[in-house]
Amino acid sequence: xxxxxxxxxxxxxxxxxxxxxxxxxxxxxxxxxxxxxxxxxxxxxxxxxxxxxxxxxxxxxxxxxxxxxxxxxxxxxxxxxxxxxxxxxxxxxxxxxxxxxxxxxxxxxxxxxxxxxxxxxxxxxxxxxxxxxxxxxxxxxxxxxxxxxxxxxxxxxxxxxxxxxxxxxxxxxxxxxxxxxxxxxxxxxxxxxxxxxxxxxxxxxxxxxxxxxxxxxxxxxxxxxxxxxxxxxxxxxxxxxxxxxxxxxxxxxxxxxxxxxxxxxxxxxxxxxxxxxxxxxxxxxxxxxxxx
Amino acid sequence: xxxxxxxxxxxxxxxxxxxxxxxxxxxxxxxxxxxxxxxxxxxxxxxxxxxxxxxxxxxxxxxxxxxxxxxxxxxxxxxxxxxxxxxxxxxxxxxxxxxxxxxxxxxxxxxxxxxxxxxxxxxxxxxxxxxxxxxxxxxxxxxxxxxxxxxxxxxxxxxxxxxxxxxxxxxxxxxxxxxxxxxxxxxxxxxxxxxxxxxxxxxxxxxxxxxxxxxxxxxxxxxxxxxxxxxxxxxx
Numbered sequence: 250x251x252x253x254x255x256x257x258x259x260x261x262x263x264x265x266x267x268x269x270x271x272x273x274x275x276x277x278x279x280x281x282x283x284x285x286x287x288x289x290x291x292x293x294x295x296x297x298x299x300x301x302x303x304x305x306x307x308x309x310x311x312x313x314x315x316x317x318x319x320x321x322x323x324x325x326x327x328x329x330x331x332x333x334x335x336x337x338x339x340x341x342x343x344x345x346x347x348x349x350x351x352x353x354x355x356x357x358x359x360x361x362x363x364x365x366x367x368x369x370x371x372x373x374x375x376x377x378x379x380x381x382x383x384x385x386x387x388x389x390x391x392x393x394x395x396x397x398x399x400x401x402x403x404x405x406x407x408x409x410x411x412x413x414x415x416x417x418x419x420x421x422x423x424x425x426x427x428x429x430x431x432x433x434x435x436x437x438x439x440x441x442x443x444x445x446x447x448x449x450x451x452x453x454x455x456x457x458x459x460x461x462x463x464x465x466x467x468x469x470x471x472x473x474x475x476x477x478x479x480x481x482x483x484x485x486x487x488x489x490x491x492x493x494x495x496x497x498x499x500x501x502x503x504x505x506x507x508x509x510x511x512x513x514x515x516x517x518x519x520x521x522x523x524x525x526x527x528x529x530x531x532x533x534x535x536x537x538x539x540x541x
Numbered sequence: 542x543x544x545x546x547x548x549x550x551x552x553x554x555x556x557x558x559x560x561x562x563x564x565x566x567x568x569x570x571x572x573x574x575x576x577x578x579x580x581x582x583x584x585x586x587x588x589x590x591x592x593x594x595x596x597x598x599x600x601x602x603x604x605x606x607x608x609x610x611x612x613x614x615x616x617x618x619x620x621x622x623x624x625x626x627x628x629x630x631x632x633x634x635x636x637x638x639x640x641x642x643x644x645x646x647x648x649x650x651x652x653x654x655x656x657x658x659x660x661x662x663x664x665x666x667x668x669x670x671x672x673x674x675x676x677x678x679x680x681x682x683x684x685x686x687x688x689x690x691x692x693x694x695x696x697x698x699x700x701x702x703x704x705x706x707x708x709x710x711x712x713x714x715x716x717x718x719x720x721x722x723x724x725x726x727x728x729x730x731x732x733x734x735x736x737x738x739x740x741x742x743x744x745x746x747x748x749x750x751x752x753x754x755x756x757x758x759x760x761x762x763x764x765x766x767x768x769x770x771x772x773x774x775x776x777x
Contacts, residue, residue: 412643415632415636415639415640415643416640416643418629418631418632419629419632419640422629422630422631423627423629425591425623425627426623426627426629428591428611429589429591429611429615429620429621429623429627430615430640430641430643430644430688430692431611431612431615431616431643431644431692432612432640432643433610433612
């Protein structure tokens with residue numbers, strides 16, 4: 250038990266990071282029925298900006314800047330690549346998302362020269378080592394799940410108890426009727442991208458505190474796993490994405506703890522296949538009922 | 542008053558409206574009757590701003606509505622209860638009503654209007670915490686009307702409010718439409734149930750394949766032989 254505890258704590262922490270990314274997938278899917286393939290790359294860009302900003306300016310300026318620039322990027326992606334395709338078939342939207350993903354990676358390649366950018370100035374305090382059950386770990390491991398839960402609670406409050414949240418729920422169900430209520434659909438869609446990118450930026454800051462460097466493909470694996478988490482939980486559902494992310498994070502770390510590190514990624518994707526076969530709507534997914 | 546002139550609308554190469562003109566005077570109940578696909582819903586959807594017109598004009602108290610975004614049209618005092626009710630099934634009745642007042646900021650007045658809607662539909666008050674999806678068809682229709690009223694419209698457009706409802710419920714809905722009108726809201730009603738619609742309408746238009754072919758008071762059209770034959774069934 251004593252040996253598995255650090256793995257459990259790691260798992261919860263990794264789960265928290267996946268959750269922060271997974272919410273972005275699930276929110277956008279809930280409203281546009283689009284898998285935003287560029288989301289993992291937005292996460293990577295947030296990491297890059299963190300590396301550059303923290304070396305160029307003091308921490309109290311750098312961190313807000315990471316949030317602002319990432320949010321702006323998410324907003325722009327929607328305006329430039331998805332909004333013009335509002336009435337196009339869903340497939341066009343998906344292809345556009347894949348295009349944006351590659352565009353961002355290539356731009357990042359151009360800027361970094363393809364060299365992984367070392368995290369030279371990690372965020373203080375959370376990057377300090379602490380003693381935990383006889384093992385040394387960075388404080389971020391403990392901070393991540395707490396911060397994740399706080400942000401999720403805030404998000405759920407926003408969605409259930411504010412006007413913009415009401416508009417988001419209405420738009421997710423019925424674009425046209427939402428418009429008949431006076432809801433500006435484009436503003437609501439922008440809002441979902443802003444929230445998703447904000448959470449991805451927070452996730453990136455926590456994630457890359459634990460890593461030595463950010464490369465242009467750094468968004469790939471965490472993005473993919475967060476996507477699996479969103480599907481596992483039932484894409485479109487926020488609690489689903491969060492629960493799915495924690496389950497996947499925990500399972501991966503437990504598998505590592507048992508000595509099968511090589512298989513931890515394989516497990517995640519095997520889980521995806523099983524979920525898609527057995528319960529395609531995921532844990533909390535909406536039942537697709539066709540109205541008669 | 543709402544004044545439509547020479548309105549043309551087409552979607553996907555099909556001409557849905559071929560130059561219709563009609564008037565909805567303040568304080569009246571005006572109905573548009575016609576067969577499926579005649580362009581009734583298109584007319585309402587164009588007024589509300591959901592559908593773009595290719596030419597013509599829609600004037601509301603002298604102000605041109607064509608080209609305006611939907612929220613401005615609602616703020617100008619025009620609300621619509623859409624065909625098929627389209628209530629937000631997984632929101633509560635109260636949330637559905639609150640979302641009808643989405644553009645308004647006058648909290649005290651919204652509360653008053655909420656009480657007014659509850660007075661018109663006591664059933665909705667009893668069920669205010671119930672999810673809208675669990676209501677019966679008639680209750681959902683009442684909710685759709687109540688939701689539209691929450692924007693405090695001066696013109697209320699109703700698209701097929703009797704669709705799929707039992708005859709007794711249809712009578713309820715129509716008496717509520719009259720009541721809303723009595724309280725000063727102008728009503729533009731689209732109906733397939735021509736008989737009921739003409740009975741309560743001050744003014745009626747018949748729409749056939751995108752053209753207005755007849756107009757007159759509700760009573761006149763009820764008595765008209767061609768209307769009887771085409772829309773009321775020969776024996777009525």
